[in-house]
Amino acid sequence: MDTMTPVYGSGTLLLIAAAAVALLLVLIIVLRMHAFVALVLVSLGTAVAAGVPVADVPTIAIAAFGSTLGSVALLVGLGVMIGRLLEVTGGAQVLADSLISRFGEKRAPLALGVAALLFGLPIFFDAGLVVFLPIIFSVARRFGGSVLLYALPAAGAFAAMHAIVPPHPGPVTAATELGASIGLTLLVGIVVALVAWFAGVYAVTTSWLGKVHVPIDDSVLTGGREDVSEDARPAFAHVLGILLLPVLLIAGNTILTTLRTNETIGADNGVVDAFIFIGQTPVALLIALLVATYTLAIKSHTRAEIEGLLNDALGPICAIILITGAGGMFGGVLRYSGIGEALSDSLADLGLPLIVSAFVIATILRVAQGSATVALTTTAGLLSAAVTEADPSSLQLVALVLAIAAGATVLSHVNDSGFWLVGRFFGMDVKTTLRTWTVLETTLGLSIFVLALGVWAIG
Numbered sequence: 201m202d203t204m205t206p207v208y209g210s211g212t213l214l215l216i217a218a219a220a221v222a223l224l225l226v227l228i229i230v231l232r233m234h235a236f237v238a239l240v241l242v243s244l245g246t247a248v249a250a251g252v253p254v255a256d257v258p259t260i261a262i263a264a265f266g267s268t269l270g271s272v273a274l275l276v277g278l279g280v281m282i283g284r285l286l287e288v289t290g291g292a293q294v295l296a297d298s299l300i301s302r303f304g305e306k307r308a309p310l311a312l313g314v315a316a317l318l319f320g321l322p323i324f325f326d327a328g329l330v331v332f333l334p335i336i337f338s339v340a341r342r343f344g345g346s347v348l349l350y351a352l353p354a355a356g357a358f359a360a361m362h363a364i365v366p367p368h369p370g371p372v373t374a375a376t377e378l379g380a381s382i383g384l385t386l387l388v389g390i391v392v393a394l395v396a397w398f399a400g401v402y403a404v405t406t407s408w409l410g411k412v413h414v415p416i417d418d419s420v421l422t423g424g425r426e427d428v429s430e431d432a433r434p435a436f437a438h439v440l441g442i443l444l445l446p447v448l449l450i451a452g453n454t455i456l457t458t459l460r461t462n463e464t465i466g467a468d469n470g471v472v473d474a475f476i477f478i479g480q481t482p483v484a485l486l487i488a489l490l491v492a493t494y495t496l497a498i499k500s501h502t503r504a505e506i507e508g509l510l511n512d513a514l515g516p517i518c519a520i521i522l523i524t525g526a527g528g529m530f531g532g533v534l535r536y537s538g539i540g541e542a543l544s545d546s547l548a549d550l551g552l553p554l555i556v557s558a559f560v561i562a563t564i565l566r567v568a569q570g571s572a573t574v575a576l577t578t579t580a581g582l583l584s585a586a587v588t589e590a591d592p593s594s595l596q597l598v599a600l601v602l603a604i605a606a607g608a609t610v611l612s613h614v615n616d617s618g619f620w621l622v623g624r625f626f627g628m629d630v631k632t633t634l635r636t637w638t639v640l641e642t643t644l645g646l647s648i649f650v651l652a653l654g655v656w657a658i659g
Contacts (some may be wrong), residue, residue: 206249208335217534217568224530228630235620235630236519239526242490243533250537264532269525270618276521276621277514278485279330282442284513285492287334289500290433294333298436308339309410311638313402317394319447320361326621327481328357328358331443333625336350340416347417348636349410351626356401356640359618363572364396364605364648365389370576372640373480374604376579378587380597382458388598392651400647401412401640409636417627434496442492455478458554494530524622527617531570534615554590558583558600564606575608595659600651610645 220242227238240261247257247609285291303311304318312335320328332354340350366372366386375385376484453476459465465472477483497506558579565575580601587600612619623633 213250213538214568216249216537218245220249220530220532220534221614225630228614229247236523239523239530239614243526243530246530247533250533252533252537253515260536261533263530264419264536265525265529267532268528269521273521273525274482275327275485276330278482278489279327279508280333280484280488280513282331282389282492282508283334285489285497285506286439286442287338288509289496290336291439293338294433294436294439295338299335300339303616305343308343309349309353309406310402312336312339312350313357313397316354316357316362317397319443320358320365325358325448325618329355329625331446331485332358337416344416346410346415347411347626348412350380350413352405352409352581352636352640353402354621355637356405356606356644357397357610358518359641360393360397360401360648361611363393363576364602365393365643370572370608371601371605374576374580374601375598378597378600379584379602381594384594385598385601388595388655389602392602392648392655395529396644396651400644404640404643409640412632414626414632414636414637430652434499438496442488442496445491445618446481446488448482449479449487449597451479451520489530519624523620525617527570527615527620531615531617534568534570554583554586554592555596555599555603555653557586558603559607559652562604563645564607564612566608567613570613570617570619572608572612572616572618576604579604579607593659596656599652599656599659602655606645606647606649606652608645609643609648612641 203642207307222236223245224242227233229243230233233241243261243264248254249262252260265592282606286295299311299315299634312332315335316328316332319332331400336351336354337347343350362370364371371385371389372382374380375382411518454478456465456472460467460472460476478487493506497509501509535616561583562575562579565579566572583600583604587597614620614630619633619637622628622637623630628636
């Protein structure tokens with residue numbers, strides 16, 4: 201979706217964006233308006249206030265809504281179906297028991313986070329989180345307490361990998377725009393992701409955010425828990441194979457696409473095309489669902505029962521998908537109105553050090569329009585000329601990518617579709633999500649930025 205030429209100056213646009221966020225919070229928290237209705241209402245009002253022609257407002261809003269649904273609905277729908285089958289067959293419990301037996305009860309949040317870091321290398325944030333839901337809830341039910349103690353380390357791990365480690369689209373695009381090496385970004389990014397996750401996610405969760413009590417409510421995933429006897433549960437290797445299948449397919453897609461982009465392999469190769477196709481995230485999840493259905497669920501359920509289970513799995517997530525789409529609508533309207541671009545243009549001339557400018561501009565873009573990927577790619581484009589003039593080293597280029605990613609991570613709030621996804625999956629209201637997820641994303645982003653400064657100094 202293109203951006204229109206801003207009608208107002210940066211100051212006015214900033215006030216409009218701030219007023220829109222404030223109004224949204226009042227409607228949801230104070231007046232208890234349904235989040236979906238409030239997001240649609242404020243999105244339309246913001247578009248009009250920002251100078252979008254009234255006749256174009258519905259078209260722009262629907263396009264932003266549809267774009268978000270296109271990227272989220274398929275992944276969430278297929279993911280919760282896989283999760284439902286893992287739940288009712290006892291597969292999630294098998295994985296949870298295996299993790300706990302290896303790490304111990306006290307390190308259960310660490311076990312979930314480490315597993316999510318491994319799975320998060322090739323898989324996107326939302327897809328990884330939704331597939332991990334049954335494992336998170338199984339561990340949480342076993343030990344009790346706040347679900348956040350177990351949910352946040354895993355969600356934060358997926359967020360860290362998605363933000364700074366290729367092959368995820370944001371860091372790849374930023375590295376390409378700045379001329380940084382993708383390989384070096386990958387190597388440094390993995391180390392930074394691990395350290396930043398431990399300091400900014402795991403330590404913060406176990407010492408602070410995990411103590412915010414949120415009851416364990418897995419009805420969004422299962423529609424009610426079903427106990428499975430130990431003898432009827434599948435083997436650990438079987439369950440792990442189902443979870444690893446989409447990860448491996450997506451990783452294959454990434455490798456082959458990169459090789460084709462670098463012209464290492466030819467463009468006309470039917471076998472490569474086929475592997476790239478099955479490695480697309482929705483296709484990979486669909487394949488994993490079929491494998492789970494016909495190798496796992498079919499052993500303990502009839503086909504009619506499986507159909508009912510999968511149908512029931514979709515019901516609880518309809519509200520989540522619609523609210524997430526409406527959050528994308530709000531962010532899309534802010535992007536189209538030119539709010540983010542106007543702010544970044546005014547910030548580009550502040551005379552800050554390059555590494556600090558990268559972080560500050562990305563942060564403002566993140567806060568203004570919500571999308572971390574848009575903040576990453578836009579900031580990289582804005583700084584590309586200055587980077588060329590400064591001629592930093594290869595390692596410093598990677599540090600700039602990390603600094604941009606750090607700014608694009610902090611302060612997730614109501615215009616970020618991921619904010620709604622996490623909040624609704626784990627049964628949090630808006631106030632609690634701001635107290636926990638927003639804080640976690642900010643501590644993660646700040647940890648990444650501190651490490652980026654260190655890489656810049658070394659380089």
